[in-house]
Amino acid sequence: MIERWALISGLKGDLDTYELIQKDLKKTPGNITLFVLGDMIGPEKNCNKLLHRLINPKSNDLQPWCIYGWWEEQILLESGYRGNQRAEALRINKGEEVVKSLINAVDKSFLDWIAALQFGFVELDCGLIHGSSKDVGDDLTLDTPPLTLLDRLTRLQVNRLFTARSTQQFHLELTEGILNSEVHDLTGNHKKEQKVPQKAVIGVGAGKNYTLYDVGTDNTQFVRAGYQSEKKKNGFGLHF
Amino acid sequence: MNQAVISCLHANLPAVEAVLKDIELQGITNITCLGDLVGYGPQPNEVIELIKEKKIATCQGCWDEDVVDGLDACDCSYPSQIAERRGHFAHQWTTEKLTKENKDFLANLPYSIRKDKCLFVHGSPNSQHEYLLPDMDAFAALERVENAKAEILFCGHTHQPYIRELANGSIAVKVKNSGSKDIQKKEMNLPMRRIVNAGSVGEPRHGGTKATYVVYNDITDDVKIREVEYDIELTCKAIINAGLPPIFAWRLKNGFEFAERAEDASHVCER
Numbered sequence: 001m002i003e004r005w006a007l008i009s010g011l012k013g014d015l016d017t018y019e020l021i022q023k024d025l026k027k028t029p030g031n032i033t034l035f036v037l038g039d040m041i042g043p044e045k046n047c048n049k050l051l052h053r054l055i056n057p058k059s060n061d062l063q064p065w066c067i068y069g070w071w072e073e074q075i076l077l078e079s080g081y082r083g084n085q086r087a088e089a090l091r092i093n094k095g096e097e098v099v100k101s102l103i104n105a106v107d108k109s110f111l112d113w114i115a116a117l118q119f120g121f122v123e124l125d126c127g128l129i130h131g132s133s134k135d136v137g138d139d140l141t142l143d144t145p146p147l148t149l150l151d152r153l154t155r156l157q158v159n160r161l162f163t164a165r166s167t168q169q170f171h172l173e174l175t176e177g178i179l180n181s182e183v184h185d186l187t188g189n190h191k192k193e194q195k196v197p198q199k200a201v202i203g204v205g206a207g208k209n210y211t212l213y214d215v216g217t218d219n220t221q222f223v224r225a226g227y228q229s230e231k232k233k234n235g236f237g238l239h240f
Numbered sequence: 241m242n243q244a245v246i247s248c249l250h251a252n253l254p255a256v257e258a259v260l261k262d263i264e265l266q267g268i269t270n271i272t273c274l275g276d277l278v279g280y281g282p283q284p285n286e287v288i289e290l291i292k293e294k295k296i297a298t299c300q301g302c303w304d305e306d307v308v309d310g311l312d313a314c315d316c317s318y319p320s321q322i323a324e325r326r327g328h329f330a331h332q333w334t335t336e337k338l339t340k341e342n343k344d345f346l347a348n349l350p351y352s353i354r355k356d357k358c359l360f361v362h363g364s365p366n367s368q369h370e371y372l373l374p375d376m377d378a379f380a381a382l383e384r385v386e387n388a389k390a391e392i393l394f395c396g397h398t399h400q401p402y403i404r405e406l407a408n409g410s411i412a413v414k415v416k417n418s419g420s421k422d423i424q425k426k427e428m429n430l431p432m433r434r435i436v437n438a439g440s441v442g443e444p445r446h447g448g449t450k451a452t453y454v455v456y457n458d459i460t461d462d463v464k465i466r467e468v469e470y471d472i473e474l475t476c477k478a479i480i481n482a483g484l485p486p487i488f489a490w491r492l493k494n495g496f497e498f499a500e501r502a503e504d505a506s507h508v509c510e511r
């Protein structure tokens with residue numbers, strides 16, 4: 001059977017969207033693994049029901065594999081899980097009200113579960129992470145300099161990096177790269193030509209927008225939750 | 241005009257004095273220091289006071305940071321557990337020996353110094369603890385210089401002096417699955433950039449026993465690695481007398497100690 005990954009992020013407590021995605025995935029052919037790349041929580045909505053569902057999937061749910069995201073990092077900071085640091089960046093940028101809303105949106109009993117989440121997964125030669133291995137808040141987009149993208153791939157030692165922080169959906173392939181390096185040291189001169197093998201960075205989207213990845217063919221499909229059922233005739237594989 | 245860049249003095253006063261003398265003999269007055277004034281060596285206060293007296297612009301090294309803030313080096317800094325234990329011992333010894341005034345001096349050193357197109361840092365623009373080794377992935381190395389918006393990046397920390405030129409680079413990208421029918425392709429040329437590692441004055445690890453530093457000519461852009469002899473015996477005796485691990489003296493006397501080399505040259509320190 002075809003192996004597919006479903007990559008979602010940025011639910012921010014939205015259980016309805018999660019249920020819609022679960023429903024979509026039941027109709028999607030293939031052997032599907034569901035990855036949730038962080039931002040399960042946010043300040044806008046009460047997140048307890050979604051968190052409960054992620055931790056205790058219904059019997060017919062696809063098992064979600066979760067990592068933490070930027071909003072999870074903020075609540076962990078603010079709740080004292082990072083030593084003396086607090087969510088100062090959030091406080092300065094969005095104000096005290098948002099910090100309070102975030103704290104109120106998540107029951108304390110979920111904090112240990114959030115704190116135990118992994119920073120990212122490495123599956124095959126792919127890295128799945130909220131931002132990048134440099135930072136959970138690393139905002140990678142189509143406009144990020146390719147040299148920066150290459151650095152983020154190198155840090156994780158992967159050929160494909162799935163990222164969610166920017167909330168955008170994109171699939172950028174680094175098809176070719178070359179760089180001459182000449183090192184002069186006390187032993188003499190050393191020249192080297194370095195080439196990049198094909199690599200890619202994939203933005204998986206957020207909320208209702210998620211990504212299906214076909215592991216065998218390396219193809220992505222950008223999907224909007226509920227869209228497939230609305231347009232049944234067109235079936236699977238619509239590009240959004 | 242010629243300027244000198246020194247790094248990793250590591251409390252080795254005879255080596256620092258010899259290098260400053262060598263710089264003076266060339267008529268160079270513009271000196272930048274990339275940190276690690278202390279650690280391993282027996283004269284931390286003396287070296288700091290000399291740098292202060294000569295008013296040498298200095299950025300904070302990994303040892304300078306750790307002595308002030310507590311140990312922050314990730315495991316990658318040490319190739320073995322025994323090396324790590326020795327490092328911790330030297331850290332504690334240095335912390336006890338430093339005067340409050342000199343600790344404050346280290347605490348207030350800047351992370352980086354920028355002069356026109358040159359950026360001076362201890363490890364990398366990301367961290368005092370990141371090693372930019374000469375055989376590091378070329379694209380990752382270029383990224384460090386580019387992201388720091390510099391043309392020449394001066395660093396230390398590896399204790400191995402080198403000049404690395406990264407040139408004639410290009411990256412081609414293709415946007416897949418964009419929804420539009422035409423495949424969007426782009427090819428970009430990468431700028432030429434250089435990384436200059438100043439080596440180490442007080443704890444060389446380049447295979448020889450001489451102190452190393454670099455001289456940069458900001459008009460011709462020429463960089464030269466200098467090797468300077470100093471009274472190693474004097475430092476070795478002071479290490480033993482101070483009760484520091486004798487291996488610190490042994491490796492100064494014999495040059496490179498292979499066991500102390502970071503094992504994975506491609507390791508990118510996340511700190």
Ligand SMILES: [Zn+2]
Nearest residue numbers: 248276397399
């Ligand atoms: Zn050093």
Ligand SMILES: [Zn+2]
Nearest residue numbers: 276302303397
């Ligand atoms: Zn250092």
